[in-house]
Amino acid sequence: MTTDAALRAPLHRWRRRARLLPKGWDNAVGQVLMMIVSLICVFPVYWMIVTSLRPENEIFSSALWSDAVSLDNYAYALGTMPMVRMLVNTFTVSLVVTPVQLLTGILAGYAFARWRFRGAGFLFGAIALTWLVPLQVVMIPNYLLVARMGMIDSLGALILPHVASAFAIMLLAQAMRSFPSEVIEAARMDGATHAHILWQLIVPNLRGTLAPLAILIFITTWNEYFWPLLLTRSPENSVVQIGLQMFITAEGTQWGPLMAASTMASLPILLIYLVLQRQVIASFMKSGLR
Amino acid sequence: MKTILIASTIALSATMAGAQTIPQEVTEPVTITFYNYNLSSAGGGADATRKMIAEFEALNPLIKVEGVPVPAQDITAHVQADIVAGQPVDVAQITFPNLGYLAENFGAKALEDMIAPAELEAHFEGMVPNGLELGRIAGKAYGLAYTFSTPVLFYNADIFREAGLDPEQPPRTWSELRTAAEAVAEKTDHLPLATGIYGPTALDWLMLGSLNSAGGSVMNDDRTELTFADPQGVMAIETMRDLAQNELMGNMSIMAQMEGMASGNTAMYLQSSAVQGYLVVGAKDNFEPRTAAMPAFDGYPVKPSNSGAALMTFSTDPAKQRASWELMKYLTSKRGYTVITSEIGYLPLRPEIVNDPEYLADWAAANPLLQPNLEQLSDMTPYRPLPGPNYLQIVISMMDAMEMATFGDDDDVAGQLSSAQERLQRMMP
Incomplete structure (x- = not known):
C-alpha cells in the first residue's frame, strides 16, 4: 500500500502540473517529444542513405547533403560482388527457415504441452539448455556433420541447422499450455484427433503468437553471419551479411559501397517493418528483445 | 642390438618420408583450394587475386584453382575445421602471427x-633474404612470404605547413x-599523432618493430622466454607514454585512426604501408599525403617489422x-609481385622488379609514396x-598490458610490464 502510494505521488504531481498548462498543450508537448525521438531514430538510416550517395572523397564530410550526389557506390557494390544473388540467397534461406522452424516448433510445442510421457520434463529441460549454448560452440561439430554430408557451400547447409530452435519450441509450448484445456477436452469428446485439435483448434487461435515469432525467425535468419561465413566458399552461394563484410578490411572500409549495399540489404527488413509494424513491435515485446 | 636396428630403421624411414619430394610435374587434371583473404574484400585485392589465378590457370591448364574468400581473422579457424573434417585446404594465405601455430600443430x-x-634454390633466387626468413619456423620454410x-x-x-613544419623534412626519430607533434598541437586543431601500434585488432606486429628498434625484443632468440619487460622495452613504452600523457598521441581503434588520417584530421600516422591506397583515396582533393620511414629511437638503428601473410600448403x-x-611459385614470381604491388598495395619480395621496365618501373615512378617502404626493406x-x-592469448594480454602502461594512470611502466611478463611466461610452452 505504502509502495503504491509512493509510486502514485509523482504521477499526481505530474497531472497537477499538466493541468496548469493551457488545454491541449500537454498533448502538443508529447507530440513534439515523440517527433524528436523519431528523428533521432531515423537519422542513422538517413545517414546511411546519404553516405551511399556521396563520392569517395566526401565520405567523411559532416554535411547533411552532398552537392555531388551519384549512384556510383550502388554501381560499384553491384559490380564488385553478386549483391542481387546474395539478396536472393538470403531471402530464400529466411523464407524456408521461417515456416520450417514454425512447423517443428508447433509439433514439438504441442507434444510437450498436451502429451504426458516419460522423460518429458528432462527432454524439455535439455532443449531449454541448448538455448543457452552459443552458436559458436556448436559451429564446428555442425560443420563436420555438414562436411560429411557433402553439403559445404550450399544453401541447404545454411538452412539445415535452423530447422528447429529451442526458442520456438519453448515459446509455443508455453503458449499451448495456456490454451484452455476445457476446449480441448470438449473437442476430444466430440472425437477430434490430435491433428484436428492442433491444426483446426489451437493453431488458428495462436496467430497472435505465431505471427511475431515468424517475424523474429525471419529477421534472425536474415542477420545470420557466422554460420554462412564458415560454410560458404563462393560469393554466389553466400548471403548478404557476408557481402557487407567484404567492404570492411584491415586496409580500410569502403564506406560508400558499404552503405549502398547496406541500404539494399535493409530494404526487405524495412518493408517488413512498414507492412507489419504492429506485429514486429509485439514480437519484440513478447521475446523481451529490443 | 635388435632394438637399435629397429629404431634406426624407423628413424631412417621417417627421414626418407620427410625428405620425399613430389612429382616433377602435374600430369592429370587436379583441382586445388586456395583460402585467400584478399578475395574476401570487395575491390582491388580481390580483382588482382582473381587475375593472378586466371593467369596461372591459363599457363597450367591441368590445374584448377578454387579461390575461397575467407576474412584474414577467420582463416586459421577455417583451416583447423577443414583438417578436422578430413578435407585439408591445399594452399592458404596465413597471417604471420598464426604461422607458427599452424606449422607446429596442424x-x-x-x-x-x-x-x-x-x-x-632456383625459386628463392632474387628474393629478399629477410622476406624469406618470414616463413621459416625452426629452420624450415613452412610459409612463403606473399603479401607483406x-x-x-x-x-x-598541409597540416605540417599550418604548424610551421617543413614537409620536406619529416621526423626521422621519435x-x-x-617536437613535430608539439608544434601541431600548439598551432592547429588537429590530432598530432596516431599509431597502429595500439588498438583492439592491432596484435603485436608493429609493437614488435618498435621494441626491436629500441634495442629490445618480445622474446629471446630461441622463442622460450618473454623479454618485453627488459629495460629497452620499457624505454620504448615510456616514449609512447610520454606522447600519450601529453595528449600528442590519440588512443583509438585502428579504424578510427585510419579514418582520422584519411579525413585530414590527423597530422601523422604510423601504420602498415598496406593502408596507403585507402589514405590516398580520402586525401584526393582534400590534402597532400606523404610518407616517411618508420622513426628510429635516438642512438639505435631502426628495425621495421612486417605485417601481412605467407602462403602455406596443407x-x-x-x-x-x-x-x-x-x-x-607463380604468386611469388616477378609477375605475381608486379600484380601484388601495383594492384593490391603490398611490397615486392623481389626488389629487382622495381627498376625493371618489364615489371614495376613505370608504376614505381608514378607512385613515390612507396619509396620509403622499399628503402627500409633491407x-x-x-x-x-x-x-x-x-600464442594468441599471450599476444593479446601483452598488448593489453602495454596499452595500459601507455594510456593508463599508473606511471610505473617497468612494474606493469614486468608483472605482465611474469604472468604470461607461465603460458609459454
Whole structure:
C-alpha cells in the first residue's frame, strides 16, 4: 500500500502540473517529444542513405547533403560482388527457415504441452539448455556433420541447422499450455484427433503468437553471419551479411559501397517493418528483445 | 642390438618420408583450394587475386584453382575445421602471427620436405633474404612470404605547413616526431599523432618493430622466454607514454585512426604501408599525403617489422602438393609481385622488379609514396610468431598490458610490464 502510494505521488504531481498548462498543450508537448525521438531514430538510416550517395572523397564530410550526389557506390557494390544473388540467397534461406522452424516448433510445442510421457520434463529441460549454448560452440561439430554430408557451400547447409530452435519450441509450448484445456477436452469428446485439435483448434487461435515469432525467425535468419561465413566458399552461394563484410578490411572500409549495399540489404527488413509494424513491435515485446 | 636396428630403421624411414619430394610435374587434371583473404574484400585485392589465378590457370591448364574468400581473422579457424573434417585446404594465405601455430600443430608441409633443393634454390633466387626468413619456423620454410608490408609514417603535408613544419623534412626519430607533434598541437586543431601500434585488432606486429628498434625484443632468440619487460622495452613504452600523457598521441581503434588520417584530421600516422591506397583515396582533393620511414629511437638503428601473410600448403596428396607448389611459385614470381604491388598495395619480395621496365618501373615512378617502404626493406627484422597453443592469448594480454602502461594512470611502466611478463611466461610452452 505504502509502495503504491509512493509510486502514485509523482504521477499526481505530474497531472497537477499538466493541468496548469493551457488545454491541449500537454498533448502538443508529447507530440513534439515523440517527433524528436523519431528523428533521432531515423537519422542513422538517413545517414546511411546519404553516405551511399556521396563520392569517395566526401565520405567523411559532416554535411547533411552532398552537392555531388551519384549512384556510383550502388554501381560499384553491384559490380564488385553478386549483391542481387546474395539478396536472393538470403531471402530464400529466411523464407524456408521461417515456416520450417514454425512447423517443428508447433509439433514439438504441442507434444510437450498436451502429451504426458516419460522423460518429458528432462527432454524439455535439455532443449531449454541448448538455448543457452552459443552458436559458436556448436559451429564446428555442425560443420563436420555438414562436411560429411557433402553439403559445404550450399544453401541447404545454411538452412539445415535452423530447422528447429529451442526458442520456438519453448515459446509455443508455453503458449499451448495456456490454451484452455476445457476446449480441448470438449473437442476430444466430440472425437477430434490430435491433428484436428492442433491444426483446426489451437493453431488458428495462436496467430497472435505465431505471427511475431515468424517475424523474429525471419529477421534472425536474415542477420545470420557466422554460420554462412564458415560454410560458404563462393560469393554466389553466400548471403548478404557476408557481402557487407567484404567492404570492411584491415586496409580500410569502403564506406560508400558499404552503405549502398547496406541500404539494399535493409530494404526487405524495412518493408517488413512498414507492412507489419504492429506485429514486429509485439514480437519484440513478447521475446523481451529490443 | 635388435632394438637399435629397429629404431634406426624407423628413424631412417621417417627421414626418407620427410625428405620425399613430389612429382616433377602435374600430369592429370587436379583441382586445388586456395583460402585467400584478399578475395574476401570487395575491390582491388580481390580483382588482382582473381587475375593472378586466371593467369596461372591459363599457363597450367591441368590445374584448377578454387579461390575461397575467407576474412584474414577467420582463416586459421577455417583451416583447423577443414583438417578436422578430413578435407585439408591445399594452399592458404596465413597471417604471420598464426604461422607458427599452424606449422607446429596442424601438419603444414615444410617446403624442404616436398621440393628438391635445387628447385627451391632456383625459386628463392632474387628474393629478399629477410622476406624469406618470414616463413621459416625452426629452420624450415613452412610459409612463403606473399603479401607483406612494413610500417611507414604517413603525414599530412598541409597540416605540417599550418604548424610551421617543413614537409620536406619529416621526423626521422621519435624525438623529432615529438617536437613535430608539439608544434601541431600548439598551432592547429588537429590530432598530432596516431599509431597502429595500439588498438583492439592491432596484435603485436608493429609493437614488435618498435621494441626491436629500441634495442629490445618480445622474446629471446630461441622463442622460450618473454623479454618485453627488459629495460629497452620499457624505454620504448615510456616514449609512447610520454606522447600519450601529453595528449600528442590519440588512443583509438585502428579504424578510427585510419579514418582520422584519411579525413585530414590527423597530422601523422604510423601504420602498415598496406593502408596507403585507402589514405590516398580520402586525401584526393582534400590534402597532400606523404610518407616517411618508420622513426628510429635516438642512438639505435631502426628495425621495421612486417605485417601481412605467407602462403602455406596443407595438401597431403602428392599431385595436389605439386599443383600447390606451382601456384605458390607463380604468386611469388616477378609477375605475381608486379600484380601484388601495383594492384593490391603490398611490397615486392623481389626488389629487382622495381627498376625493371618489364615489371614495376613505370608504376614505381608514378607512385613515390612507396619509396620509403622499399628503402627500409633491407633493414626489416622478420616477424617471429610466439610459440605454443596459447600464442594468441599471450599476444593479446601483452598488448593489453602495454596499452595500459601507455594510456593508463599508473606511471610505473617497468612494474606493469614486468608483472605482465611474469604472468604470461607461465603460458609459454
